[in-house]
Amino acid sequence: MNVLIFKEMSKYLLLILASLSFAAEAQEGPKAKRWYLPDHMKLQFAGGTGFLSGGPGYNSRNKKLETDFLFGYLPEEFGGDALITITGKTTYSPWRVALKNDYYLAPVSIGMYLSYTFGPQFDSKWPAYYPKGYYWWATAFRPGIYAGGKIGREVTMHSRRRGLELYYEIGTYDLMLISYVQNTGFLTPGDILNLAIGLKFAF
Amino acid sequence: MKPVLRFLPFVSLLFFSSCDSLFLYNPNQVTLHNGESNLNARNVAALVSQPPPDTLRFILMGDSQRWYDESEEFVKSANKHRDISFVLHAGDISDFGLSQEFKWVNRILSKLHVPYMTVIGNHDIVANGPDAYRKMFGPMNYSFEYGSHKFIFINTNSREYAFDGTVPDVNWLRKELADNPENKDMIVIAHIPPYDNDFDKNLEKEYGELLGNNPNVHMSLYGHQHSFNDGEYYKDGVRYVVTTSMGARGYLKIKVWKGGQEVERINF
Numbered sequence: 001m002n003v004l005i006f007k008e009m010s011k012y013l014l015l016i017l018a019s020l021s022f023a024a025e026a027q028e029g030p031k032a033k034r035w036y037l038p039d040h041m042k043l044q045f046a047g048g049t050g051f052l053s054g055g056p057g058y059n060s061r062n063k064k065l066e067t068d069f070l071f072g073y074l075p076e077e078f079g080g081d082a083l084i085t086i087t088g089k090t091t092y093s094p095w096r097v098a099l100k101n102d103y104y105l106a107p108v109s110i111g112m113y114l115s116y117t118f119g120p121q122f123d124s125k126w127p128a129y130y131p132k133g134y135y136w137w138a139t140a141f142r143p144g145i146y147a148g149g150k151i152g153r154e155v156t157m158h159s160r161r162r163g164l165e166l167y168y169e170i171g172t173y174d175l176m177l178i179s180y181v182q183n184t185g186f187l188t189p190g191d192i193l194n195l196a197i198g199l200k201f202a203f
Numbered sequence: 204m205k206p207v208l209r210f211l212p213f214v215s216l217l218f219f220s221s222c223d224s225l226f227l228y229n230p231n232q233v234t235l236h237n238g239e240s241n242l243n244a245r246n247v248a249a250l251v252s253q254p255p256p257d258t259l260r261f262i263l264m265g266d267s268q269r270w271y272d273e274s275e276e277f278v279k280s281a282n283k284h285r286d287i288s289f290v291l292h293a294g295d296i297s298d299f300g301l302s303q304e305f306k307w308v309n310r311i312l313s314k315l316h317v318p319y320m321t322v323i324g325n326h327d328i329v330a331n332g333p334d335a336y337r338k339m340f341g342p343m344n345y346s347f348e349y350g351s352h353k354f355i356f357i358n359t360n361s362r363e364y365a366f367d368g369t370v371p372d373v374n375w376l377r378k379e380l381a382d383n384p385e386n387k388d389m390i391v392i393a394h395i396p397p398y399d400n401d402f403d404k405n406l407e408k409e410y411g412e413l414l415g416n417n418p419n420v421h422m423s424l425y426g427h428q429h430s431f432n433d434g435e436y437y438k439d440g441v442r443y444v445v446t447t448s449m450g451a452r453g454y455l456k457i458k459v460w461k462g463g464q465e466v467e468r469i470n471f
Contacts, residue, residue, distance in 0.1 A: 046226035080233030186271035194227035
């Protein structure tokens, strides 16, 4: 890895942290949290949505359902091509087990996402010079599913509850799934699954 | 806690046993491991290091797209032929133009007892496919000589370029056919046959005549149509031979010698 990559990545990290602190600051006012302000920010490594992806997210009232919007970037150094991806994802974590010292565990999470990758080589609608149905999938959009879990801690700072969670997700996407179900002799689950690791900052 | 502890070792086992890469950044990434680049040139080098026989035998297969189980069966069948020198893949290596698919097919075809060379298919041009193909296999148009033959590989997937007149590159083909000082027999290999609807109609005549007017071209090889086909399509002395797909579980065994050729259809 060279210095340039680090420079680029740290610039990107700073951007996310800046937007995070902006969102947090916006709540410091005397009024109650406004509805459109996010409940949390996530920063994710890998998972098909970029080398790093991050953005705001919202909780359901019972905190079992999270919906996130991620802006992802993959530098050419890590991906062979520089790619920008936006993703919407929703995660359901039905159980929460309290641990010592304000720690808790959500042993099972399941979820799905839809990503869009920018670039002239990717299509959401095939151009007119193809007969109808020539290719059946859109190359810009990628739906995927995943399962995982998370561990977190809640703290009270300045009479406000804040939280930090570390999560992992093991997932795959449509084109891999269809490849697998038609080739269970050659392909193993390990061939089509990938791991994502992420942090969630709740405020 | 307990179910988690039971679950974790299983998860880690799953990953560390059989995966290509633990982390995926984007389905369209083109990240290659050692030995996964420039495969056509490497395999040609492996081939030409062997002395050429007077009568050359090779296999033409194609359209492995999303037929991995069948492609493995193909390798088993192909390896039974002890007299072949190499295998040609007629394109549509992948279905979605993903480097992951190229890697899987390479994992399968590297089990062949002989080297294999590829030509690019229309499915390999989807999304980041062209970039992945160039990095993994090499240039889309290339050629090599072996014994008394010259093999010319050319991208004929015109529809992927909106029939803009650049594909196939007939000027490149003209130069390649002219560069034949030893008067070797020449075989042109591509994915889409010139009479197919996916071939640029404005280039069909010129392409056909380049082959038909050359006294050293007797045969041209293709895939794409997922069925066997064989005939002197333009009645000009050039035999157009099409192999079927891996899904149809068939391939061609081809025998060539100076001035002649024989084609055998094999199902597996």
